[in-house]
Amino acid sequence: MDRNLVDPGSFRFGLALEGTGWHPASWLSSPVKDAEEVFASGYWTGWGRAAASGGIDFVTLEDGLSLQSDRFATADQAHDRVRGRLDPVVTAAILLATTDLGEVVVSRNVTHTNPFHVAVQMASLAAIGPGRVVWRPQVSADARDAMVVGGPATPGLRPEDLYVPTRIARRLRDLFRDAEDYVRTVRELWRTFPGESLGSGDTFLRPGMVAPLELTGTERYPAAGPLTVPVRNAPKVAVLAHHALEPYRLAAAVADRVFVTPSQEHPIPALLTAFREVERLTPDADGTEVYADVAVVLGDTEEHARARLARLNEAAGFVWAPDTYVFVGTTDRLARELADWREQFGLRGVRLRPAVLADDGDRIVRELVR
Template sequence: MTNRTAFRVGIALDGVGWHPAAWSHAPGADPAALFTGDHWTGWGRAAAAGGVDFVTLEDGLGLWTDRFGTAADDTGRRVRGRLDPVVVATLLLATTGIPEVVVTRNVTHFPPFQVAAQLASLAAIGPGRVVWRPQVSADARDAAVVGGAPTPALEPQDVYVPTRIARRLRDLFRDAEDHVRAVRRLWETFPATALGGEDGAFWRPGHIRPVPFTGEPRYPAAGPLTVPVSTPPAVAVLAHHALEPYRLAAAVADRVFLTPTTENPLSGLIAAFRQVEALTPDRVETQVYADVAVVLGDSEDHAQDRLGRLDAAAGEPWSTDTGVFTGTAKRLAGELADRRDGLGLAGVRLRPAVLADDGGRVVRELAPLTR
């Protein structure tokens, strides 16, 4: 790949990695370090220096677990806490040269005005470098933590059955669509042109306006926003293979992260998403990205051996909501090139199994091959 603008590579930053046994394979990791700015800015600077195009930050209201519908892991072997992604994004935008930061923000339990103000503040720090990933929460524990309204119960087996996801979460995704539209309307209420003027005035009141009435929206925020907006953030949606997430992405997202698996290859997912997109009223033009977990090695055998040791430490094979690529950075770069050319893939978000190892290989080995 020679044209770097034609294909974008991002790293999903989360703790010490995405594999359940990442902590036990993170050399020299210090628990306290994960809650300091140095950990995050270090990775932001490394990613920027290596040519990575963006990093993503996760949101979480309760202590994190990958076991849906069960209590969080209490063995002491897992990273369970997260810093607020808005705080981390502030650090990355202000102190690193990473081209773009994708900030996940919960839309089920945070009101549109709060989200709009937070993202607008980030956009003021890094104009054109902020992307918002709205996140739907279907975990009852999140509602318990913040005192919000209970959400529909999603059982572990539902995650793998698209029709069950659609039936249980339809209202949540429809609310999320209205939430994103409300945030975008709020961003329009205080344009940066309202600040200053030829007459030396500090601001121009006539440029600041309330949200226009648009029927009966789910979130009737009147505005105006309290933060000027010069460059509204783009919107990205992580969409698992189901109708409602696809519909949300088609309706409001500038880019969508699709989750290919062996049973659902990327070609089929893109075709399915484009079908949903074509049937979605008021759709926006959406770029397609792949969302893939990675275990990388010096050779194919080395990568497989690493995954085997991680799974053994976790006590079970790694099961994720997306596919797991296991192999060399060179082979991954080749497969991404094929999907870019054959499927029109705009980019990829990579979830490193162990950040120090796999994230490091993405920066050192994969990113240079995708330029």
């Protein structure tokens, strides 16, 4: 998309970094053949620098307490899939220190972690990259995650629940309410050690400005503080919200930014209408920025893109059906579609999930944003 066609900064592009790509068969189509490379800092630094030089405004990093699987909430024994992730906080620190990326969006589990620890991690990243850190609180309904950390069992989604908003809301209501309390607790912790409390010369600290929380969080997430890291630039909060009441309510209540997931059944106009209605009914909601979250398979022509997806699905052994809309086509048509979304619906930006990072991510960086 030609930036000259829009006002500077009026539409923002994000690249979702995940292993060798988001399609389950991405490893088989990737030029990366040494698995160790995916766990080396140079791999992520290379993509961070490419994204920044290509005009990408932000990248996102995923979190996961258990290994990825092709089977929902169940481990598999696949040997030709990417399994395992670097800690997103460590990866973000590397990207912030070694690239010119404008923002790094860091996912962090909020169902099986302590808000004090996450508050310190995000504050530490904000010290490395002031104004360049966004936190994405991630709710987990996967029983395997609870087993990994020895935490309490959580209500789980069944595969047949995934695309039924009422079932998502009913099963996960308590998890999302807890997540709202968690985010509020983290934000309160960021206020317990303000950057302004640091002095200079013979004054290192103004102790009167550092204090514990007046409230100690929730029974599930007790946290008194004060934080151990000064916070001058508190990170923004982004929420990935599938089309259901509870994710929308969480985003409206605590997020600065929401990534919505369009589909054939729930196109962008319907999602925007639904989210804005939830936002209107949510106390203290304050104009959350809306971004689309889209998976992409790109090609030289429409036929080439469709053929690429067919080969990927054949290699995977099933049809790829992620939790959001899959665009299949050329970068020119993707640019036109995104321009229509921006002009007609006022979207603030888009996060693009490349099916194969080396192919689709490269096209996004080289062809889409320039």
